[in-house]
Amino acid sequence: MIKVLIVDDDFMVARIHSGFVAQMPGFTVSGVAHTGAQALAEVRRLRPDLVLLDIHLPDISGLELLGQLRAAAPEIDVLVISAAREADTVRQALRGGIVHYLMKPFTQADLHQRLDHYQRTYRSLESADTADQSDVDAVFGMSGTDKPLPKGCSAETMVRVQTALRSAEADSSALEVGELLGLSRVSARRYLEYLNELGQVQVELRYGSGRPERRYRWQGPRS
Amino acid sequence: MIKVLIVDDDFMVARIHSGFVAQMPGFTVSGVAHTGAQALAEVRRLRPDLVLLDIHLPDISGLELLGQLRAAAPEIDVLVISAAREADTVRQALRGGIVHYLMKPFTQADLHQRLDHYQRTYRSLESADTADQSDVDAVFGMSGTDKPLPKGCSAETMVRVQTALRSAEADSSALEVGELLGLSRVSARRYLEYLNELGQVQVELRYGSGRPERRYRWQGPRS
DNA sequence: ACAAAGTTGTGTTCATTGTGTTCACGCTCA
DNA sequence: TGAGCGTGAACACAATGAACACAACTTTGT
Numbered sequence: 100m101i102k103v104l105i106v107d108d109d110f111m112v113a114r115i116h117s118g119f120v121a122q123m124p125g126f127t128v129s130g131v132a133h134t135g136a137q138a139l140a141e142v143r144r145l146r147p148d149l150v151l152l153d154i155h156l157p158d159i160s161g162l163e164l165l166g167q168l169r170a171a172a173p174e175i176d177v178l179v180i181s182a183a184r185e186a187d188t189v190r191q192a193l194r195g196g197i198v199h200y201l202m203k204p205f206t207q208a209d210l211h212q213r214l215d216h217y218q219r220t221y222r223s224l225e226s227a228d229t230a231d232q233s234d235v236d237a238v239f240g241m242s243g244t245d246k247p248l249p250k251g252c253s254a255e256t257m258v259r260v261q262t263a264l265r266s267a268e269a270d271s272s273a274l275e276v277g278e279l280l281g282l283s284r285v286s287a288r289r290y291l292e293y294l295n296e297l298g299q300v301q302v303e304l305r306y307g308s309g310r311p312e313r314r315y316r317w318q319g320p321r322s
Numbered sequence: 323m324i325k326v327l328i329v330d331d332d333f334m335v336a337r338i339h340s341g342f343v344a345q346m347p348g349f350t351v352s353g354v355a356h357t358g359a360q361a362l363a364e365v366r367r368l369r370p371d372l373v374l375l376d377i378h379l380p381d382i383s384g385l386e387l388l389g390q391l392r393a394a395a396p397e398i399d400v401l402v403i404s405a406a407r408e409a410d411t412v413r414q415a416l417r418g419g420i421v422h423y424l425m426k427p428f429t430q431a432d433l434h435q436r437l438d439h440y441q442r443t444y445r446s447l448e449s450a451d452t453a454d455q456s457d458v459d460a461v462f463g464m465s466g467t468d469k470p471l472p473k474g475c476s477a478e479t480m481v482r483v484q485t486a487l488r489s490a491e492a493d494s495s496a497l498e499v500g501e502l503l504g505l506s507r508v509s510a511r512r513y514l515e516y517l518n519e520l521g522q523v524q525v526e527l528r529y530g531s532g533r534p535e536r537r538y539r540w541q542g543p544r545s
Numbered sequence: 546a547c548a549a550a551g552t553t554g555t556g557t558t559c560a561t562t563g564t565g566t567t568c569a570c571g572c573t574c575a
Numbered sequence: 576t577g578a579g580c581g582t583g584a585a586c587a588c589a590a591t592g593a594a595c596a597c598a599a600c601t602t603t604g605t
Binding site: 496530 | 560562563564565
């Protein structure tokens, strides 16, 4: 559950945005603050994962508060909400390492899309020990579109196979990957052998009684 | 012309990356530094737009240097280059407001793709007085929810498709949505794929005998 | 020591199911 | 009337999985 602190000087707006967040699966509103000082105190008290931060606060500029929040909680993520359209403000916020900048007024769908992006990219980095290039690319919405898949392989299934391999504790056989994903061994093998060609997996043989079994271990991309 | 400072302790690597940058239209190498101290001095002297920053430097951690570079030149952009795959390193760099994180080893094409993204997104913000949501979305590679309805789709049918999906208990295929609304599969698919682009639905494949079926699940707000 | 049998797994083939594209059709509007 | 749009039938082809021949090992028998 991703804990969110709402920071907005306008009580009504804060309430609306709280409602939006509360309706987003996987997110929960852990608090609301209406000034920069309150926000700092609440960050220290509640330890939220994410702050929805309005730039215009009565006691401090949101951009300045961003730095202070970072100092108070280095692991905090910040999604800036602002009516400000000055490119300079946007640039400063981006250089502050925000996860998004959403311009008011915005719809619930707008916010949900950004929260979803945050959840799928930044938060998956949070729960991982290692990352690879595709994780970073996901943050910036860049897809590895340059590598064409062979005929007979779909992008969606490839992503699922890669994900399964990367989260496996050890190596896996085609049959195991297939069972895990609801695919046949033969289909899983198609993807695994292609990943092998790309150098993204390492193949090892497991010897027993009978023909050796091909097992695949995630090795990360090789350029 | 975007001026780039290369910061890497390995002289050979720095030379290779300089070559990559020099071959990117719109970019010029303004200097090379091999230590953190040199990098700071060169940033002050050369005023580059972008630093290609290797994390592993002999005298300082690249992440720490990032903060110092920001203090010395608040308008500086930083593209991190690193062999580090620890997710924690990646997270810290992202919170430092980097424009990208490229994992070694990478190809020239890899770097050019990121430089191109930087040029089209961050740099266009640099030359603008105002920004709008699509400018921010471009940084994060998101298409936004206000993308106009494509030719061949009617607003009335769009609403009906969205309503059908919203009220579905589970996911639906294009065929099912089409049957429900009295449309053909192909027409329903048009709307569903558009919603997929907008991030309002999630696509999952259902495997069986034969080609997998694309199924669409509503992911936007319920209300 | 070597061959044969048994066991386990692979890799290929092709049938099945579904997708995605193309373009003709009917309707609306200027 | 002609242009443009929304739609769907038709079709080529894509992505799967079952079935099967056979490969690569281990075990057993001579």
